[in-house]
Amino acid sequence: MNADTGSFSEYILKLENVVKTFDGFTALHQTSMIIPGRMVFGLLGPNGAGKTTLLRLITGLISPTAGKLTMFGGMEPGSSEARARIGYMPQSLAIYPNLSVEENMLFFGRMYGMEEEALKTRIDEVLETIELTGRRHDILANLSGGMVRRALLGTTLVHRPKLLLLDEPTAGVDPVLRIKIWETLRKLCDEGTSILITTHHISEADRCDRVVFLRSGSIIGDGTPEELTRKYQADDLEKAFVLATREEAVV
Ligand SMILES: Nc1ncnc2c1ncn2[C@@H]1O[C@H](COP(=O)(O)OP(=O)(O)OP(=O)(O)O)[C@@H](O)[C@H]1O
Ligand SMILES: [Mg+2]
Numbered sequence: 001m002n003a004d005t006g007s008f009s010e011y012i013l014k015l016e017n018v019v020k021t022f023d024g025f026t027a028l029h030q031t032s033m034i035i036p037g038r039m040v041f042g043l044l045g046p047n048g049a050g051k052t053t054l055l056r057l058i059t060g061l062i063s064p065t066a067g068k069l070t071m072f073g074g075m076e077p078g079s080s081e082a083r084a085r086i087g088y089m090p091q092s093l094a095i096y097p098n099l100s101v102e103e104n105m106l107f108f109g110r111m112y113g114m115e116e117e118a119l120k121t122r123i124d125e126v127l128e129t130i131e132l133t134g135r136r137h138d139i140l141a142n143l144s145g146g147m148v149r150r151a152l153l154g155t156t157l158v159h160r161p162k163l164l165l166l167d168e169p170t171a172g173v174d175p176v177l178r179i180k181i182w183e184t185l186r187k188l189c190d191e192g193t194s195i196l197i198t199t200h201h202i203s204e205a206d207r208c209d210r211v212v213f214l215r216s217g218s219i220i221g222d223g224t225p226e227e228l229t230r231k232y233q234a235d236d237l238e239k240a241f242v243l244a245t246r247e248e249a250v251v
Contacts, residue, residue, distance in 0.1 A: 011073065012037040012163055012194045013058060018067035020053055020217075027053040029217045030067065035196065035210075037162075040189050042208030043198045044241065049214040051198040052091055055165045058196070059088050072162070084112065087156030091167040091198075093148070095140060101127070101151045102136040105158050112159040122158055129184055130154040146177045153181070157188075164188065166197040170204065182207055202238040211237070213244050220244045 013035040020028040028050045035041050043051045056062045057069055060078020075082040095104045102123060109119040127133040130150040140148055153169055166185075170178045182204070189195055189209075197208070205211045206225050213221035213228070221228050221244040225237045232243040 011035060012071065013196070014070045016068045016070075018057065018064045018069050020050075020057060020062065021065045027217050028057070031219060032067075033212070033219065033222070035194075037194045038189065038192060039209035040185060040195045040197065040207070042205045042211040043196065043214055044200070044202070044205040044211055045198075045214035046200070048216070050217040051214055052167055053217075054214070055088070055167050055196070055198065058165055059083075059086065084159070085162040086165060087159070087161030087163070088165045089152055089156045089167060089169055091171070093152065095152055095155055097141040098139055100137050100139050101132050101143070101154065104140065104151060104155050108155040109158040114159060119158070122160070126154045126157045129157065129187075131180070146173045149173055150177075150181070153184070162192075162194060164193055164195045164197075166195065168198050168200070170199070170201070178204075202236075202241065205241075206237050213241055215245060220247070 011034045015031050015033045018028065018031045019026065043054065045051055053062070057064060058071070058077055060076070060082065069077050071077060071082050072085060096107070099107065105123045105126065106119065109122065114122070124133075127136055130153055132147065132150055132154065135143065135147065140151060143151065149169060149172070153166070156164060170181055173181065185195055185197070197204070199205060208225065210224055211221070211228060212219055221231070221240070223231065228240045228244070229235075229237055232240040234240040234243055
């Protein structure tokens with residue numbers, strides 16, 4: 001197995017009976033799941049479903065109340081080797097509005113200990129990918145909301161993560177830009193990056209290789225968009241989601 005080349009046939013993430021409670025409130029009920037690498041894996045669910053909680057558990061920012069989560073064939077979340085391999089784009093803004101696009105990327109690259117020359121070359125590449133080369137010297141406060149989302153995505157790509165954790169990266173983004181972001185994600189995936197993405201948009205879930213329906217901290221569906229649609233004998237993924245929600249209410 002080789003986690004760096006992505007040639008391992010095991011998993012990128014493994015959850016074994018993971019539970020997360022906050023002061024007695026269960027945000028994530030007992031969850032077991034294996035996520036293979038090199039795919040776009042979507043988490044779809046309404047507000048409060050536990051999507052961000054799951055991503056934060058994977059980053060190691062919070063720890064499971066019970067159960068075990070391992071990454072890249074056995075690494076602990078939050079360990080230095082796991083952190084070096086992930087890029088996390090949080091739901092809220094986590095970069096510096098008074099720094100330029102390039103300065104934000106320099107900051108993140110240096111934080112990951114990248115060597116200066118390699119970092120500069122990499123920043124040029126990432127700016128091309130997110131199509132902000134012409135705006136590299138603009139401070140974020142002067143960019144549009146969609147450009148800021150792209151800059152934020154750029155900062156997560158600088159250190160060439162193996163796994164991207166993207167929490168609603170297209171929230172507030174116009175439909176044309178949303179398609180562009182998805183083209184970028186698909187390209188990154190084709191190049192070997194694994195992507196775990198949360199969304200409220202069924203159309204985005206439809207673009208994923210595999211989707212998990214999450215509701216009130218429980219998985220209520222898991223499969224490819226086609227499998228889920230077939231399983232619920234629905235016309236499309238949206239109807240499948242509604243049917244999964246109903247079925248779960250009956251149980
Ligand atoms: N640090 C915390 N302390 C207490 N409760 C929390 C904490 N973090 C999350 N929760 C609760 O856990 C539940 C799941 O929250 P989470 O942020 O994971 O949902 P989400 O699926 O990301 O929702 P959204 O679509 O609104 O972003 C919510 O009820 C939330 O209030
Ligand atoms: Mg969230």
